[in-house]
Amino acid sequence: MKHGPFILVGLLLASASSWCGMVLAPLVQWRDLQPEKDEGTATYYPSRRSGLAEQGSEVYRAMGCFHCHTQIIRGRGLGMDLEKGLGTRRSVAIDFLYDHTVMPGETRLGPDLANFGVRSRKAGDTNGALARRSILVKLFDPRSVNSASIMPSYAHLFEVRKISRTPSPEALVLSPGAGAQSGFEVVPKPEAIALAAYLTSLDSQKSVFVAPVPKPVKKGGEKGTNASPSVVVETHSAPPK
Helix, strand or coil, rough: CHHHHHHHHHHHHHHHHHHHHHHHHHHHHHHHCEEEEEEECCCEECCCCCHHHHHHHHHHHHCCCCHHCCCCCCCCCCCCCCCCCCCCCCHHHHCCCCCCCCCCCCCCCCCCCCHHHHHHHCCCCCCCCEEEEEHHHHCHHHHHCCCCCCCCCCCHHHEEEECCCCCCCCCCCCCCCCCCCCCEEEEEEEEHHHHHHHHHHCCCCCCCCCCCCCCCHEEEEECCCCCEEECCCCCCCCCCC
């Protein structure tokens, strides 16, 4: 046992070095991150989310949505995320700069949501209002949107109430058989509205220095408008864990 103190000191040093390398060093690097400015538009990425979307991120966290959804796009060679159109580039640390709780996710029982705000919008839906209403319908009754969906219903985020004089402008427009009985309406609670705002805010497709978005280029110096475009392949390392 005469070597006991030396063994103890060695264990403490090993633990301390591991903590410094796996916890302290990433925190120092994270602290030095700054938003990047787009010189063309004079805007910064990432930008802070609205207060409503921030509230929605807490609803997302509280309900454990990250157990079934990810928010991280893998680079080429690490999966087929880019080929599937889940994003235009791999995810990097700066994408999570303003997230109070980083939620990259655990499994993909549901689709990746890193760029859900972009994918959920259709042409003409400039402010995302149509996307938010569609999300609310799916939260209330997922099978009415996709009969094969395994997503559970979050009906507790809604209020089924009797229609007074006129229907609420916030009431969901549901398919027959999916809504409330005659004379009643389904109205989202503030938590549901905040969650929809958060989901439609998810957009990490902006080109950044460490992960530029590939630009289409002409093959072999081809000229003319009929030339077939090709895509520059990324050669960056794996996304942060």
